[in-house]
Amino acid sequence: MTTPAFTPWILGLTGGIGSGKSAAAERFVELGVHLVDADQAARWVVEPGRPALASIAERFGPGVLQVDGQLDRAALRKLIFENPEQRRWLEALLHPLIGQEIFSYLAKAESPYAVLVSPLMIESGQVRNTQRLLVIDAPEALQIQRTLRRDATTPEQVAAILKAQTSREERLRHAHDVVVNDRDLAWLHSQIDRLHHFYLTLRGGQP
Structure with a gap:
């Protein structure tokens, strides 16, 4: 390379x-x-096995997980839009991780x-x-x-x-x-x- x-x-x-x-x-x-999609980065940080998903499940309970262990986005969306405090907690967790993910991929640009x-x-x-x-x-x-x-x-x-x-x-x-x-x-x-x-x-x- x-x-x-x-x-x-x-x-x-x-x-x-x-x-x-x-x-x-x-x-x-x-x-x-070279292109990086912020939406894709947001999906990467909550994949099974990533620390963010464990933190989300710990806070919101197993109801935010699908049977296969993936994040149930619809269930989580419903919980956070009903509660601004929970939304702020989630944003504080995810935004820095998404930023790191984005810029690690941007750094690979040739x-x-x-x-x-x-x-x-x-x-x-x-x-x-x-x-x-x-x-x-x-x-x-x-x-x-x-x-x-x-x-x-x-x-x-x-x-x-x-x-x-x-x-x-x-x-x-x-x-x-x-x-x-x-x-x-x-x-x-x-x-x-x-x-x-x-x-x-x-x-x-x-x-």
Whole structure:
């Protein structure tokens, strides 16, 4: 394995539900960019055998575990959303572990820059660990339409998720780059390709 001549800089990638963030992330991977998914890191830290899962089961009881020993996310979600104190306890346990997991994977990057994709980039504070932020944006009506087409959900549930996420305005306020993803996949790919070529010219995420 070759060592990079310089440390890759980190591009944050975020966007609201149904914005096309995952499709943009896949395109970066196709272009050979090292990518770490914060949601995936959140799943890794609670796998069976990891200390975090044992701590969660000790605090909340065996009802948060499935028969095969995996975390029952739905059961845990119900417990923590009914009790803000328990949610804060869980966040205090998991956020540092997720951060460690993310950056151990980012450290393996051999591309000139690496991408950290996270739906909670701003809310979680992960944006502070990136050098540049790309926001995939879309009109709210289109976000709802795409999410309904993709997930078994209701318009009310999608509206609730949108309300819980950082506002579009707040995301855009933090952005260095914005792609308004209101066309087809080929167009989104063309925009990511254009940005990728620009990013290859940067050092530390800055022109």
